[in-house]
Amino acid sequence: MNLVSLILEGESAIVEEMNGLGNSKADNARYDVLKETRESLYKECVPILEKLIGISQNQEAIKTLMNIYGTLGDNEGFMRMKGMVEKIIKNKRLRTLYFRGFFYIIFLMIRSL
8 A cells, every 4th residue: 555655646746736727728738648647647556456455455445446446437446446345334334233232142141140
């Protein structure tokens, strides 16, 4: 994840410059160049994040990749990552419910003594 952070470090300057451009022909051309540069940064991160997610279900990596896919217009990749996030959240809720139930049973057992 640190490598991805380093790669994306320059993104904020690109976005800031993109947001500061006007509507002239020159500004539109510059915007297109900056957009391609930004997309190149994202595309460089995709294989790194895919490998990280394959090794561990890192929720931050999944959300980052989901956002990258969304920005790149890769709907299939976006939906795949969204499904993974939803699955992780569902598993966390199930674990929470399991532990609450477990501790409630222990509480009832102790109380009945």
